[in-house]
Amino acid sequence: MTNHWVDIKNANLIVVMGGNAAEAHPVGFRWALEAKTRNKAKILVIDPRFTRTASVADYYAPIRTGTDITFLSGVIRYLLEKGAYNKEYTLAYTNAALLVNPDFAFNDGLFSGYDAEKRKYDKASWSYQLGEDGFAKRDDTLVDPRCVINLLKTHVSRYTPEMVETICGTPKDAFLKVCEYIAETGAHDKTTSFLYALGWTQHSIGSQNIRTMAMIQLLLGNMGMAGGGVNALRGHSNIQGLTDVGLLSQSLPGYLRLPSEKETTLETFLEATTPKALADGQMNYWQNTPKFHVSLMKAFWGDNATAENSWGFDWLPKWDKGYDVLQYFEMMNDGKVNGYFCQGFNPVASFPNKNKVVASLSKLKFLVVMDPLVTDTSTFWKNHGEHNDVDSASIQTEVFRLPTTCFAEEEGAIVNSGRWLQWHWKGADAPGEAVTDVEIVAGIFSKLKALYAKEGGAYPEPIMKLSWAYRDAHDPKAEELAKELNGKALADIPDPKKPGEFLAKKGEQLPGFAALQDDGSTMSACWIFAGSWTQAGNQMGRRDNADPSGLGNTPGWSWAWPANRRILYNRASNKPDGTPWDAKRTLIKWNGEKWAGIDVPDFKADEPPGSKMAPFIMQAEGLGRLFALDKMAEGPFPEHYEPFESPIGTNPLHPKVVHNPAARIFKKDAEQLGSKADFPYAATTYRLTEHFHYWTKNVLLNAIAQPEQFVEIGEGLAKEKGIAHGDMVKVSSKRGYIKARAVVTKRIRTLKVNGQDVHHVGIPIHWGYEGVAKKGFLANTLTPFVGDANTQTPEFKSFLVNIEKA
């Protein structure tokens, strides 16, 4: 979230799309209801199902799964055509006026630069026209046809209300009603908050779903505003934090990345990762990348990282491509992987095409599972009848199952959706011999290091040189690790503004990331966490809930990254001249010398209003991007592509390019895609309020609350197939089947799409073969092994099934 949970109460309009907050994030959703009761806000829900969120909404519009880009592009078209957006904001704070490379084009579903063989784009033309000064050219009169906003107008012109109805199945008048609600918040003193979750991410076009909404928020002038923003409601309690610390194939902490094998030296790597400003007078904050990177290397390797060895550059692995989980299970299935660790992760349940996942794990030499609970993954080798029909004796994988503590038995910080790092404390001892994940990792590492010390082996340097300065090498404490994440001064750090004074003295915890250096005199494992554990102590443990402004900003409660800032881009809550767009929502003000207010300014503190510096300080041109340059895999503007399994089998916009042309799909998985002839129904998976993913099938109270697996279908489909409420049904895809009770409901209606009827089948995910709940089938037996072109997040929300009475 660029904003935070409580801030939702400041919105005038709350659009829930690609999520079902009332059920999946129930307590957070109370702030949407608070907006409704206190702020007279309206709630809109756009979803294939009439969800519990829809039941408290002011307006509900149905939509076919997988067609959100069409709907939202239709909204953009409406806003631009009616002029119902914040024009001043759009001109000053977005790249609307910047001129695009003359070679950039879009024809028949493809952008310029497509290589059909590689299913990839050469993105050279997805760029600005640069002047001689190296800065992007702009035309503030917006007359030049190459202005971003003019290209955008042309791009979205195809998304008429009629086209929206054809593709999405949303009746035209319902779509226009939603447009009217959204357009009202283009006013300076009105904001929309969009709440979304996995209903937007789990598509082959997931990232562009979100981008299309973010573009609407830019046009409405809602970024940086209280009650606005882009608000991802993340699924798990700390996937935000684990992403912040860079636990993704090509990442490092703090949104830095690992060098690729093309970056053969530290210099070429820093050159590639440190952006040059694209406009005059911009902050371009990523220009500090070398400081963040070198400080991270000092956290990795301690005194062993020196200027002479390029801060241990050779000790980092260099990638040739991403090894995301789909790529890796493909390799595993091909027999190219020997070992795998699952730390609090249940891939048999969580990854697509469960039968492929089990077959892949069966080819491993060893699997290590660390978890507080029994997971389906830990017993993948066991025959559970129809639910997991395997032959144990033929599975040669050695499986270690290691018991860990759960939240109640350990301390540390987790990051909620609002980027708050909330420290928690231990309240009980762990059962049996369970220990923390940290102790397990340290235990394995200590043994391994001893083996390398004794026997030598393949390139032991990075193992031997890894900094491990913990009081107990076998059990590093959360406090020690948290202090490393914040970082400390390794030498006295002079204050450049006040000669004779210091930002930090040698050995002190750093006050924030502004103190970081690129000469090895600071260490910090995650620059965006700098400030979380300072000389003043653990800021994440703070529990002052005072809200002096009444806007729900509680700066004394825990600590938010970055710099305890609660609303990102908050400079944009003011006009270029420094006056707020809406005085009731004043977050920061210019006091004649610097910016100050109820939030930490997201701007150069002493940069006066009216200067050239624009508010999106992480961008090289300082502007929000309606045109994404080369940052997306499938194009700088969002375009609708059908799910890889489409119930209409065509793309009404461009029948020759049906699916995302930049999405990766492996050959064997492409062969396992079903067609609408055999699997005519659009399926989507989702969560129930009584359960949490695959954990709570181990929890008695939740198992009692929702004991038995079911699927939801509409009355139309039920009638067609002769299925009655409560019947057992078999739901199958090209990849496998599940059996469950049928819930026949009015909540899912038949949609008219591209001249045909489309029925949806709703599939809650919470059952499996392990747990205290009644055994069930893993829903991911059905789902396709294909992901978003940018993130490789699997397409769990849109695929094809058949359904029949079991």
Place this chain on the structure above:
Amino acid sequence: MQVSRRQFFKLCGGGMAGTTVAALGFTPGVALADTRSYKLLRASETRNTCPYCSVGCGILMYSLGDGAKNAKSEIFHIEGDADHPVNRGALCPKGAGLVDFIHSPNRLKYPEVREAGSNEFKRISWDEAYSRIARHIKADRDANFVQKNADGVTVNRWLTTGFLAASASSNETGWLTQKFVRSLGMLAVDNQARV
């Protein structure tokens, strides 16, 4: 004087028995059931965060056991943290069942191994678990570590073993995991955010 249930216990925690507090006139607005209040009075209260979804609701955990060396402390009650700015004491049906998560009959208690081809787990010691896993890692890494790619560029990567990091473990755990996996040269690293 209006005293909330939590303030009431704080007052009580100041050394006075509940009845004495009431006698002094600090009676809470809502009467409390005796049995419940006495159990809570002996409890320690610990602040934590719901480990399920990303709302990050604050919780208060009540445990018995005074932290003495050989006494195991155990949680018997969890409720929403009334001071928390987001949940203000509320929990959803997931968070409301957290005690049953902690005490799930499916909690793992001992390190175990399932040998190749076997049909069951057997209990092992931590030392055996660490030793055997370290041996597996070393054998695979030594056999398959790639120091240079086909062009002779130093790449120092190890692709035949991968690591999935958790979705609810702490940042601190995540950082140690990050150090561990990269020092070994692993690239097949992901967390739950991927899916």
